Amino acid sequence: MTEQASPARDAAAPPSPTAPVRTAAVIPAAGRGVRLGPGAPKALRALSGTPMLVHAVRAMARSRAVSLVVVVAPAEEVASVRALLQDHALPERTDFRVVAGGETRQESVRAGLDALPEDVTTVLVHDAARPLVPADTVDAVIEAVHSGAPAVVPALPLADTVKEVDPRPAGEPEPVVATPVRARLRAVQTPQGFDRATLRRAHEEVAVSGDGATDDAGMCEALGLPVVVVPGHAEAFKVTRPLDLVLAEAVLARRRANDAF
Numbered sequence: 046m047t048e049q050a051s052p053a054r055d056a057a058a059p060p061s062p063t064a065p066v067r068t069a070a071v072i073p074a075a076g077r078g079v080r081l082g083p084g085a086p087k088a089l090r091a092l093s094g095t096p097m098l099v100h101a102v103r104a105m106a107r108s109r110a111v112s113l114v115v116v117v118a119p120a121e122e123v124a125s126v127r128a129l130l131q132d133h134a135l136p137e138r139t140d141f142r143v144v145a146g147g148e149t150r151q152e153s154v155r156a157g158l159d160a161l162p163e164d165v166t167t168v169l170v171h172d173a174a175r176p177l178v179p180a181d182t183v184d185a186v187i188e189a190v191h192s193g194a195p196a197v198v199p200a201l202p203l204a205d206t207v208k209e210v211d212p213r214p215a216g217e218p219e220p221v222v223a224t225p226v227r228a229r230l231r232a233v234q235t236p237q238g239f240d241r242a243t244l245r246r247a248h249e250e251v252a253v254s255g256d257g258a259t260d261d262a263g264m265c266e267a268l269g270l271p272v273v274v275v276p277g278h279a280e281a282f283k284v285t286r287p288l289d290l291v292l293a294e295a296v297l298a299r300r301r302a303n304d305a306f
């Protein structure tokens with residue numbers, strides 16, 4: 046190294062470009078998948094023969110910046126998930142850990158954050174239920190965090206117009222309260238990316254009652270921190286209901302067909 050010590054220049058330089066950066070992905074995968082119907086926990090159900098979680102872990106590992114993946118598994122499945130990830134090879138550069146999740150997604154994310162080593166500076170939080178997110182989307186989120194945004198969410202414009210209603214029991218007509226301007230709305234996806242200290246603070250200071258927060262970026266907003274949106278991707282959709290499995294398998298079949306040529 047020929048680098049010269051230059052105290053004056055060092056003092057003027059912003060600290061971030063020289064500080065070491067390490068990016069980890071936390072994958073909440075401890076949900077049951079009630080809306081998908083009876084069966085194994087959602088993350089462990091197969092998509093084209095491979096558990097959804099394995100697809101999701103590979104989607105994170107495909108980004109060269111991600112050197113660690115922390116999977117938050119259903120408490121009774123921690124050992125089996127560890128074995129599953131050992132069986133399904135990840136790139137050499139990617140390390141993984143498996144920890145037990147909680148009752149809500151928010152608790153599960155918190156358990157994943159608690160398992161991160163000290164040197165991690167950037168955190169992605171990615172739903173196991175979004176197994177097909179493309180690497181370019183993951184990289185776009187990471188890049189925005191590394192460019193200085195403390196919280197970044199990938200999102201897409203909506204196809205449908207959205208109405209706010211006064212909710213009534215299922216089947217009853219519901220009075221419309223408002224119609225937000227569609228052009229200003231975005232449907233948010235994951236991975237959401239954060240400066241680690243920011244996300245940590247959000248989880249420590251923002252108390253969400255009931256089912257907890259389903260959106261980590263929303264917790265940062267509650268702290269008054271700026272959150273930015275980058276373009277999401279149609280293939281980052283969440284597998285929620287049975288029809289989503291059909292779509293996911295169709296996407297995988299198309300990828301296989303494209304790879305064959």
Ligand code: CTP
Pocket residue numbers: 072073074075076077078079080081087088117146147148149150151153154172173174175283284285
């Ligand atoms: N999740 C979690 N811990 C929980 C609840 C959810 O880690 N206690 C995870 C899920 O495994 C999923 C992600 O959060 O990867 C998004 O949640 P969702 O799509 O709602 O999945 P489930 O909660 O499993 O599905 P459902 O709400 O239909 O039961």
Ligand code: MG
Pocket residue numbers: 076
């Ligand atoms: Mg849920």
